[in-house]
Amino acid sequence: MNDRAAFQVLVLPYRQTAQGTEFALFRRADADCWQGVAGGGEAGKSPLQAARRETAEEAGLPHPACRTGLRSALPVRGRTPPCTATLLLASQGSTTSKETGMPLDSTGKISFDHIYAEPDPRSFFGTLGQVDYLIPQLAKPYFSKLIEEYRAERGVAEPTVLDVGCSYGVNAVLQRCNVTIDQLYDYYTGPDVLALDHEALLAADRGRVRSHAGTEDIRFIGLDNSGPALAYAQSAGFIDATIHADLEQDDPTPEQQDLLDGVDLVISTGCVGYVTDKTIARVAHGSRPWMAHFVLRMFSYDPVAARLAELGYQSAGVDGVFRQRRFASAEEQTQILDKLSSAGVDPEGLETDGWLYAQLYISRPAGAATELATVMNAVSPS
Numbered sequence: 001m002n003d004r005a006a007f008q009v010l011v012l013p014y015r016q017t018a019q020g021t022e023f024a025l026f027r028r029a030d031a032d033c034w035q036g037v038a039g040g041g042e043a044g045k046s047p048l049q050a051a052r053r054e055t056a057e058e059a060g061l062p063h064p065a066c067r068t069g070l071r072s073a074l075p076v077r078g079r080t081p082p083c084t085a086t087l088l089l090a091s092q093g094s095t096t097s098k099e100t101g102m103p104l105d106s107t108g109k110i111s112f113d114h115i116y117a118e119p120d121p122r123s124f125f126g127t128l129g130q131v132d133y134l135i136p137q138l139a140k141p142y143f144s145k146l147i148e149e150y151r152a153e154r155g156v157a158e159p160t161v162l163d164v165g166c167s168y169g170v171n172a173v174l175q176r177c178n179v180t181i182d183q184l185y186d187y188y189t190g191p192d193v194l195a196l197d198h199e200a201l202l203a204a205d206r207g208r209v210r211s212h213a214g215t216e217d218i219r220f221i222g223l224d225n226s227g228p229a230l231a232y233a234q235s236a237g238f239i240d241a242t243i244h245a246d247l248e249q250d251d252p253t254p255e256q257q258d259l260l261d262g263v264d265l266v267i268s269t270g271c272v273g274y275v276t277d278k279t280i281a282r283v284a285h286g287s288r289p290w291m292a293h294f295v296l297r298m299f300s301y302d303p304v305a306a307r308l309a310e311l312g313y314q315s316a317g318v319d320g321v322f323r324q325r326r327f328a329s330a331e332e333q334t335q336i337l338d339k340l341s342s343a344g345v346d347p348e349g350l351e352t353d354g355w356l357y358a359q360l361y362i363s364r365p366a367g368a369a370t371e372l373a374t375v376m377n378a379v380s381p382s
C-alpha cells in the first residue's frame, strides 16, 4: 500500500469547444452529490503527479495535462493530522511537459493558452509573474517613441494604436496608467484582489483608468482571438475598441475592416508566432499603419517582412535583444535551444542562461524604416 501524504487534490477536467469551456463533474455512486476528480496524495509525489494519476484512473484520461489554478493549497477541514487540498485543472493535451504537466505547443514552448481565455486577468498575471514575463515593460518606451515619431511626422494628435494579441490590454495599461508590470503582478496576485468578485475587480480597474483621465491622447484597439480577454480589457477601459477575430483563418468582417482602416500604428508583444504574416498582412491592408513587433528569436520576422514588402513596406531590426520571460522548466529550455540551433540562431550567453529573448522589428510603408529603427536605437530601455 502507498504511504499517504498530508495533501489531497481536487481536479476539474475541462475541454475547450467552439461554445466555450466545458467542465466535467462526476456524480458520486455512494452519495447524492457532484464533484470533480478527488483523491489523496502519496508520500514523495507532488500534487501534480497525484492529480494526473487520479484523473487517469477516475476520468479515463490517459495523459492529462494538469496545472494548478491556485497559488496556495487550501486547508481540509476536520482532518487529523492537518491536510491541505490543491485545486487543479486538467485537459487532454497532446504533448505535455513531464516536469510541469503543462501542455507544450508545437514550437516546444509551454502553452499558456488557458490564461488568455478567463473572465479576468488574475490567472494571466498569477501565471506569467511566475516566469517573470517582462516584455510589455521593456517594450513600453519603444512604443512611446514610435507614437511620438508618428505624431511628429504625420501631425496626428490622437493616433489610433492597434495592439495585435492584446490579451487583457497590458500594453495599453502601461501606456495609459502610471504603472509598471511589476506593480500589476503584485496587484493582481495580492490576497485582497484575489478575494474580489468579477464586478468589484472591474470597478477597481475602471477607477485605475479614471484616475489617469486627461493623460489619454491615444486610442487603443485590441485585436485578439480571446473574447473574454477583450471583453475585460474594454469593460475596464484599458482599450477603447475590440476586434475579436482570428485573422490567421478569416478575413475581417466589414465592421472590423472599418476599424482597421482607421489604424495609425500597430504594436505587439509576445504575439508573432501565435500569429503570422497572414494576420499582419490583413491588418496592414487598409491604412498601411506603421508597425513595431517584439518577436521571440525562435521565430523569424522574414515572412512578415516579405509579405509587408508586397504592400510597399520596408522593415528593419532595432539593435539589441530583450528579455521576454524565464523558461518555465529545464525541459522547455532544452526544446527551445534545439529549435534555435536548427534555425541557426546562436543561444550562447542568452537563452542558455535561462531566458527567452525577443528582437524588435519596425515596418513602415514608403521607405524610411531603417531611419526609424535608428531613432529607436537611441531609446533607453526601461
Ligand SMILES: C[S@@+](CC[C@H](N)C(=O)[O-])C[C@H]1O[C@@H](n2cnc3c(N)ncnc32)[C@H](O)[C@@H]1O
Pocket: 116, 135, 136, 164, 165, 166, 167, 168, 170, 171, 223, 224, 225, 226, 229, 245, 246, 247, 248, 268, 269, 270, 271, 274, 275, 279
Ligand atoms: C503571449 S500572449 C501576449 C499577450 C500580450 N500581448 C502581452 O504581451 O502581455 C499572446 C496573445 O495572442 C493571442 N492570440 C493567439 N492566437 C491568436 C490569433 N490567431 N489571433 C489573435 N490573437 C491571438 C492570445 O489569445 C494571447 O492573448
